[in-house]
Amino acid sequence: MxxxxxxxxxxxxxxxxxxxxxxxxxxxxxxxxxxxxxxxxxxxxxxxxxxxxxxxxxxxxxxxxxxxxxxxxxxxxxxxxxxxxxxxxxxxxRMTNVTYDSQKKLASIQPGARWGHVYDALEPHGVCVAGGRDANVGVGGFLTGGGNSYYSGRVGMGCDSVANFEVVLANGDIVNANATENPDLWKALKGGSGNFGIVTRFDLKTIPATPLWGGMRASPRSAGDAIVQSVVDFTNDNEKNPETAYIINFTYNPSVVPDVVIASVMVDTLGKEDAPIFENIKKVPTLFQDVKSRTISDIAKAYVLPSGLRQTWFTLSFKNDGDVVKKAGELHDQLVEELKALLPAQNFVTQCLFQPLPTFFAKRSVEQGGNVLGLDSVPDNALLWLLTGTVNTEEHEKIMEEKLSAFAKSLEEYAKSKGSDIPWLYGNYTDKTQCPFSSYGAANIDFLRKVSAKYDPAGMFQNKFVGGFKIPKNQA
Ligand SMILES: Cc1cc2nc3c(=O)[nH]c(=O)nc-3n(C[C@H](O)[C@H](O)[C@H](O)COP(=O)(O)OP(=O)(O)OC[C@H]3O[C@@H](n4cnc5c(N)ncnc54)[C@H](O)[C@@H]3O)c2cc1C
Incomplete structure (x- = not known):
């Protein structure tokens, strides 16, 4: 037919x-x-x-x-x-080209490239860009959704480095969107995902490719209190050392370690080994570690999460409150015990991550023209939380979804009870049941609607191109 x-x-x-x-x-x-x-x-x-x-x-x-x-x-x-x-x-x-213009100091990257390839292609030119921390992550979704990188303290979110988007609009026109040409579209694409057109090239500002210092450390669960304090202190102090980044992760991955451990990644993007901000973190006992001087490509390739499995993610954000992190660690311990009773123990992996989201990240964004993520309206230093569950079968995925959804609800309720919740959801981490745009603020939603009406009056990217998160139809 x-x-x-x-x-x-x-x-x-x-x-x-x-x-x-x-x-x-x-x-x-x-x-x-x-x-x-x-x-x-x-x-x-x-x-x-x-x-x-x-x-x-x-x-x-x-x-x-x-x-x-x-x-x-x-x-x-x-x-x-x-x-x-x-x-x-x-x-x-098939659109994976990466080129570098040394005069303009811009990297032109097609959307289908993966970050590992991008870093490798730029390295001979002595530059890098604020891209993904996992080498296999794609460029198109990361940059149109925001893009949190090891460089966020220096240059804001990945999307803030976009000097120009080449975009195919709903009528088929190929246009540029930058600070002077279609500037409203430029801003909307910085966080607005696939709602306005298809980006066919990103022209990204570059950063000198100095070697990084850093990597992963795995600490026993018993070091929980020290690690919780370390992420709270880091988040408060990050602005003094904007070249550094830190992530902590309560995780159960029995193919690596049979028990829950706390993995942490620390990075100094200027390659300093002795940044004072890491002094206390380094005192936390470790089971093993992989911290050294390395290139961005090397660290991105070292921590690639395996593909081909069934995944469930939930995200929330919180004020920089250690009690919330502690509570999450406890809920994660409980989750693992419950899942062990429901799923074969070797057959699931969980992660409960916290990433610093201090207010100065948004300042970096605003300095470069701003985006639509709405982080500039978050008044407090925050922590971005991500909960992930990995299984092999559809049946186990249903169980995982139910458990992770309940976990997210409990943690949100706990944070609310302390006034430590922040109603901001990062679109690149959200579950399908969560609505990131509604959390970016009424002014941003209004702006996104206006840009959509201007560049796509028939609403093709709202109604026909249905993949991904769409601009909410009703007032948030
Ligand atoms: C293992 C792993 C590690 C990650 N690490 C990070 C991290 O360090 N920091 C971070 O911020 N996020 C991270 N993420 C989240 C990641 O940013 C998102 O999954 C992102 O969408 C991936 O980009 P992609 O090109 O693969 O997107 P896709 O899955 O291909 O697309 C995602 C969405 O983006 C839209 N889109 C994609 N390309 C275009 C385009 N060219 N034009 C318009 N719209 C488009 C699509 O419509 C779709 O809705 C990670 C994800 C994984 C799975």
Whole structure:
């Protein structure tokens, strides 16, 4: 039976860019999603190579009924984020070029590149960019969703380094969005995800590629109190050492260690070994550690989270309150015990992470033109929390979802009871049941709606390109 979307793409001369469920490349692309639960089996995948290809695809799909999704690296973990079952997936995975303009000091990066490749391509030029901390994460979703990096204290979120987006709009026009050309679109794309068009190139400001110093340390669960204090102190002091970054993670990963441990990652992006901010952290006992001088590429490749498994994530944010971190650690201990009773012990992994989100990160963003994340309205030094659960089967994923959702509720209630909750949700970490845009503030939502109405008056990226988080229709 004729399919209007496929017919339109073929009529537009795009047959050679299409792969179907019977093709080996289709299977390869579906397997390349980070989370197995994100791959939904579209009726076809279209794989553009250039911005002109993307433009022709958008124009062809605009003429007919049917839904579509956009995918760059395919790392967003929830079903519906970057793929679609009954529609077409526009997969930017063949668009991976990285070039460097030494005059302008800008790196031009296509959206399907992964950060490890980006760092490798820029290293010979002596520069790097504020990108992902895991080498396999994709560029397109990370930068349009925000992008928290080891460099956030120096240059704000990854999206704040974007000097120019090349974007394909709903009418197929290929435009630039920067501080002087389409500046409203430029700002909206810094956190507004796939709501306005398809970004086909990011021109990113670069940073000198000095070697970093840092890496992971794993501490016994019994060191919990010292670690909790360390993240609270770091968050309060980070502005004095904006070149440093720190993350803590209560984690159960029985293939590495049979018990819950607390992994932490500390990084000095200027390569100093003895930053005073890490003095107390270094005193916390460790089971093992991997802290050394290294390149950004090396550290990003050292901590790649395995793909092809079923993933559930929840996120929240809190004031920089050690009691909330302690409570999360206790809830995580309980979670692991409950899951051990429900799932084979070797068959699940959990992480309960806290990342400093001090107010000065948002200052860095505002200095560079601002974004739509709304962090500039958060008055307190905050902690960004992420809870993840990894399993192998759909049945276990349901159990994980239920348990993680209950955990998030309990922690949120606890934080609320102390006045330590912050209603901010990071869109690149949210579960499908959470709504990041609603947490970015009424003014930002209003702005996003206006930009959408201006650049996409028929609402194609709201109604037809349904993958990912859409701008809430009702007033938040
Ligand atoms: C292992 C792992 C590590 C991570 N580490 C970090 C980290 O250090 N810091 C951090 O901030 N986040 C991190 N994340 C979250 C990550 O930023 C998001 O998953 C991000 O969306 C991944 O980018 P992607 O290109 O793979 O996105 P995809 O999954 O391909 O797409 C995600 C969303 O972005 C939209 N989108 C993608 N490309 C485009 C485009 N070209 N134009 C318009 N819209 C587009 C899509 O519509 C989709 O809704 C991590 C995720 C994982 C799984």
């Amino acid at each position: 004729a399919d209007p979307q496929l017919d339109a793409l073929v009529k537009a001369g795009l047959q050679s860019l299409l792969v179907y469920p019977s093709d080996a490349e289709y299977t390869e692309r579906q397997r390349s999603y980070w989370a197995a639960n994100a791959a939904l089996g579209p009726k076809a995948i279209v794989l553009p190579r250039t911005a002109e290809d993307v433009s022709r695809i958008v124009k062809a799909l605009a003429e007919v009924d049917g839904k579509a999704a956009i995918r760059s690296g395919g790392h967003m973990q929830w079903a519906g984020a970057n793929d679609i079952h009954d529609g077409i997936t526009i997969d930017l995975g």
